[in-house]
Amino acid sequence: KTPLKPAATSPLVLTERQSDCQPLTTPPKPKETPPAEPWTPTSNLKMLISAASPEIRSREQRKQLSNSSSEVLQAKPCLQEHLLGDEYEKSQPSRKEKSLGLLCHKFLARYPDYPNPAQKSYICLDEVTEELHVERRRIYDIVNVLESLHMVSRLARNRYVWHGRQNLPQTLQALKKVGEENKYIQQIQMIKKREYEQEFDADCERNEEMASSFGSSEQSEMSFVELPGVEFRAASVNGRKYKSLRVMSQKFVMLFLVSTPQIVSLDVAAKILIGEDQLEDLDKSKFKTKIRRLYDIANVLSSLKLIKKVHVTEERGRKPAFKWTGPEVLPNIQDTKLESTSTTCSAPISEPTPSKEHCSKNLFPSKGKQNFTRHSSLIKLVKSIENDRRKIQSAPTSPVKISTSASQSLPVFPGTIAQLPTTSKQQLEGQSKTAEEMPMKCALSSPEAVPKPEAPQQPVPRQPLGACPASHSSLSPVILPHPHSGVSYAIYLHPSQAHTVTTYSPGFMLQPLPCASVTGIKSNNLKVLNKISTEEGDNQITVAEPTKSLAAEERPEVKPETPSQQRLKRSQALQENNLIKKRRCDEESLDTSSTFFPSGYLIPLTHCTHGNKADCSNKEKAGICSLQHPTYSSPITGVIPVTAPELKTVNIPAFHITPLNIMLSPNSIAAAPVLSNSCLNSSSTSSAPNPSSSALNFMLQHIGLIPAGVQVPANPVLQHVPVSSQAENISHSSGNTNVQEGKNPRSKIHFFSPLNESAFLSSLQPSAPKEPQEPQTATENFFRTPGGPNSGSSLSSYSDGTERISQATLCIPQRKLEVSED
DNA sequence: ATCTCCCGCCATATG
DNA sequence: CATATGGCGGGAGAT
Numbered sequence: 001k002t003p004l005k006p007a008a009t010s011p012l013v014l015t016e017r018q019s020d021c022q023p024l025t026t027p028p029k030p031k032e033t034p035p036a037e038p039w040t041p042t043s044n045l046k047m048l049i050s051a052a053s054p055e056i057r058s059r060e061q062r063k064q065l066s067n068s069s070s071e072v073l074q075a076k077p078c079l080q081e082h083l084l085g086d087e088y089e090k091s092q093p094s095r096k097e098k099s100l101g102l103l104c105h106k107f108l109a110r111y112p113d114y115p116n117p118a119q120k121s122y123i124c125l126d127e128v129t130e131e132l133h134v135e136r137r138r139i140y141d142i143v144n145v146l147e148s149l150h151m152v153s154r155l156a157r158n159r160y161v162w163h164g165r166q167n168l169p170q171t172l173q174a175l176k177k178v179g180e181e182n183k184y185i186q187q188i189q190m191i192k193k194r195e196y197e198q199e200f201d202a203d204c205e206r207n208e209e210m211a212s213s214f215g216s217s218e219q220s221e222m223s224f225v226e227l228p229g230v231e232f233r234a235a236s237v238n239g240r241k242y243k244s245l246r247v248m249s250q251k252f253v254m255l256f257l258v259s260t261p262q263i264v265s266l267d268v269a270a271k272i273l274i275g276e277d278q279l280e281d282l283d284k285s286k287f288k289t290k291i292r293r294l295y296d297i298a299n300v301l302s303s304l305k306l307i308k309k310v311h312v313t314e315e316r317g318r319k320p321a322f323k324w325t326g327p328e329v330l331p332n333i334q335d336t337k338l339e340s341t342s343t344t345c346s347a348p349i350s351e352p353t354p355s356k357e358h359c360s361k362n363l364f365p366s367k368g369k370q371n372f373t374r375h376s377s378l379i380k381l382v383k384s385i386e387n388d389r390r391k392i393q394s395a396p397t398s399p400v401k402i403s404t405s406a407s408q409s410l411p412v413f414p415g416t417i418a419q420l421p422t423t424s425k426q427q428l429e430g431q432s433k434t435a436e437e438m439p440m441k442c443a444l445s446s447p448e449a450v451p452k453p454e455a456p457q458q459p460v461p462r463q464p465l466g467a468c469p470a471s472h473s474s475l476s477p478v479i480l481p482h483p484h485s486g487v488s489y490a491i492y493l494h495p496s497q498a499h500t501v502t503t504y505s506p507g508f509m510l511q512p513l514p515c516a517s518v519t520g521i522k523s524n525n526l527k528v529l530n531k532i533s534t535e536e537g538d539n540q541i542t543v544a545e546p547t548k549s550l551a552a553e554e555r556p557e558v559k560p561e562t563p564s565q566q567r568l569k570r571s572q573a574l575q576e577n578n579l580i581k582k583r584r585c586d587e588e589s590l591d592t593s594s595t596f597f598p599s600g601y602l603i604p605l606t607h608c609t610h611g612n613k614a615d616c617s618n619k620e621k622a623g624i625c626s627l628q629h630p631t632y633s634s635p636i637t638g639v640i641p642v643t644a645p646e647l648k649t650v651n652i653p654a655f656h657i658t659p660l661n662i663m664l665s666p667n668s669i670a671a672a673p674v675l676s677n678s679c680l681n682s683s684s685t686s687s688a689p690n691p692s693s694s695a696l697n698f699m700l701q702h703i704g705l706i707p708a709g710v711q712v713p714a715n716p717v718l719q720h721v722p723v724s725s726q727a728e729n730i731s732h733s734s735g736n737t738n739v740q741e742g743k744n745p746r747s748k749i750h751f752f753s754p755l756n757e758s759a760f761l762s763s764l765q766p767s768a769p770k771e772p773q774e775p776q777t778a779t780e781n782f783f784r785t786p787g788g789p790n791s792g793s794s795l796s797s798y799s800d801g802t803e804r805i806s807q808a809t810l811c812i813p814q815r816k817l818e819v820s821e822d
Numbered sequence: 823a824t825c826t827c828c829c830g831c832c833a834t835a836t837g
Numbered sequence: 838c839a840t841a842t843g844g845c846g847g848g849a850g851a852t
Contacts, residue, residue: 136841
């Protein structure tokens, strides 16, 4: 079955090997003979051959080798002296020699990192498989991840174009952006939190609460991020298809790009990638599979030197993780107009839109029919919304773009005009099951591209629709201008989401969209301090994450506690209050130049799946909904981004919301409080039609008035959700980076990583027993940077090998991490 | 025993 | 229909 032409190749290989290796006299006899195995001759052959190939051993790092030399290809100790022994048939081709990582090295060695743009280099899979002596299947693994990074793109069967690292910067940037939008940080926190809880509670409780929990499917699941200029889809070829490995790869990378210590443990990544996972269904097998895939991806990323393996040790023990070693990604770029290549995913539209960002496409696994249906409904929804606000344009079948120019009503941003995202959609089917629906998003960046109707600022070229492929018509795009960055994003939501809105939106409030996981979370919390030790090679880095609990008072002060102490506290905390919030401020957020805007697309989602719905609705009425699952929501994002000076007040025209104070200012981050009543009231009173409510939420979130994931009910009933910022205690301890020593005398550095948590959410909880505790203070604390001097910078890094992290923005609970490299 | 992850069956997509 | 792709998970080597 396997089409191989080993026979012909083998000789070549041998020669190759000899030449490389050195004057070897011993001919590798291993060829086919030794293996007693009954396997197919070809396979054996291949194996042997591969083993023989020169570079193979090079890779074997044993530790030191690995990182040091960039290409070690030549260094191969031809250790095969023992070939003679021959009987050790297989000894040679040890499993490692056949590793994907090694194979990938070989693959990469064939092409230049930065090929001449002028001339494309093509990759023929047949050749590659032949030359590298591998099964085709393996090449696909490699190519798929390379594709996810836009290092290659597929042209046709068997043919790919090699781009090398040319696009890497843009790709990473785009991925980072999407990662931020997906709120991976929060998700990570959530997962960690959960784990933490489980550990301790072991027996106490747990379990069942989740029954009610929603399965929140949350995030946008399968979308592939594309780069505009790169790889247009050669017509037929690309279509859609499964791209799960590609998508996984991208998401995996996103995790690194958004997390602060750029270290991601495998299990956390797997959980997030599973997305739906939360169900607690100990879906072991699924998890295992995911892990396997992650290893595959990690192997190639490692070959690319984008990541390296490390171990993170927490109280439970150490677990495998990977650390980003690739280039730092700049938050955003103001790079101006790029070549306006249209990404056009396929759209017939001629408009050369300069979209430079990324475009995510959705792969719809499900059948087309549904899409259609949804599609239409979606459109309606969109239109209505659109009407509410300004309409820019929409085509019946095509995605509609909506952009609001805030200009009139939102005077807010001084230099720039703020635009608010206007639309949100959700999907019709509540029943959506699993992955079927995935929202698709397409982001367009390039300011120019932003269509702004009124925006006086710049004449906007026409709308970028062209950028999105017709195929995506089912999606409705939303364009969000990002004030600071100047980048606008178009987000396409999958119709399915739209539905939800329609149906449920009326009453809803806070929904944690991203809930990726959490189902039955209790509101307990954690006080957490986990420690993780990192040992990096020789160095160890520890990160301490301060934790914060609502009961601030209780907390003693600062100082790192021993784990045992921490636990005690934790238990106390639990009892006293269930809520502990952790909050994380995004580093960038503080940064004046902060780039992002909370992504809106997640917001509107409400995923109450079937059974859940009922619960949800009820709860909602109660106003509880959000409360129960505070954890899910991801607080932070919404708040962060805008720097104070820039914004003072915002009016949201459509809703008639009166001017609000924006809480963004770092110092005064009373976001939550602000939001709280006044905002709600005004909005509600003003009358927002349901459809609008979702839009409203969307807007607010984007604007930063409310945390992403939180929705403000249009419905007055819920209005009074008390929001108190309990940011209080946030940063107790923290702050300083210490260097400790771990087992290794080497240097350890402590840094804090934000655990972000749902401080906000918690604050929102209505029933929260606690009174708002001095919000002011709280807020201040929030933003206060413990690090003092350091604080300004977020995590800086690594050039010298040391990592310094300042928490600039964070006031977050921290954990200690220990990372060790192998 | 756990961590890695190779191998290749077999469902799908593509041509 | 023949292939090209690539999901997936068993199970074995590495530790």
